[in-house]
C-alpha cells in the first residue's frame with residue numbers, strides 16, 4: 083500500500099503516540115484534542131460537529147484517530163460515567179467519524195489506532211477499554227473498502243501516560259513497553275509515508291514486532 087501524505091489530521095495528537103506521529107510528520111500534520119489550539123472533547127457526542135468542520139477546512143488525505151483511554155480497576159469500583167467515557171472516545175466517536183467520511187465519499191485514508199493487547203484479552207481491570215477497542219476494530223474492518231479506506235493499527239504496550247504506573251508490563255516486563263517514536267515510525271512506514279527519514283521509517287524490524295502483535299497490519303483479513 084502506498085499513500086502519499088500531504089495533509090494529515092490527528093485526533094488526539096497532543097500527547098503520547100499521536101504527538102510522536104505529529105513530530106514525525108512536521109508541518110503537514112494538524113492535531114486536535116482537549117489541549118490543542120483547536121479544542122475538541124471527543125467524549126462528548128456534540129464534538130462530532132467540530133470534527134466535521136475541521137475535516138471540511140482542508141483537503142486532508144489521511145485522518146488518524148489516536149485518542150483513547152478508559153478506567154483501570156475493578157469494573158464496579160469505577161463510575162458508570164468513566165465507562166461511558168471509554169465507549170464514547172474509543173468506539174462511538176471513531177465510528178461516527180467513519181460513517182461521516184463514508185457519507186461525504188472521502189477519498190483519503192481513515193486510520194484507527196487500536197490496541198493489540200485489548201483486542202486479544204478481556205482484562206478484568208480494563209473491560210470497558212478492551213471491549214470498546216475491540217468493537218471498533220470489528221466494526222471498522224467490516225466497512226466495505228469501496229465505501230471508505232480504513233486501516234486499523236494496533237500497537238502493543240507503549241510508554242505513555244495511558245499505561246498505568248503499576249501495571250503489569252511496567253513492573254514485570256518493561257522490555258515489552260515500546261517508545262512512541264518507534265511505534266509512530268512503524269505506523270507511518272506501514273502507511274507508506276514518504277515523509278520519513280528512510281533510516282528510521284523503513285526499518286523492517288518494525289514490521290517484525292507489529293506482525294507478532296497485530297493482525298490489523300494485514301489490512302482487511304477476515305477476522
Ligand SMILES: NC(=O)c1ccc[n+]([C@@H]2O[C@H](COP(=O)([O-])OP(=O)(O)OC[C@H]3O[C@@H](n4cnc5c(N)ncnc54)[C@H](OP(=O)(O)O)[C@@H]3O)[C@@H](O)[C@H]2O)c1
Nearest residue numbers: 094096097098099115116117124149150197239240242244
Ligand atoms: N499506551 C499504551 O500502552 C497503548 C497500547 C496500545 C494502544 N494504545 C492506544 O494508542 C492510542 C494513543 O494512546 P497513548 O498511549 O498515546 O495515550 P495518551 O498519551 O494518553 O494520549 C492520548 C491522546 O488522546 C487525546 N485524548 C484523550 N481523550 C480525549 C478526548 N476526550 N477528547 C480529545 N482528545 C482526547 C489526548 O489529548 P488531550 O488529553 O490533550 O485531550 C492525547 O493527545 C490510544 O488509542 C490507545 O488506546 C495505547
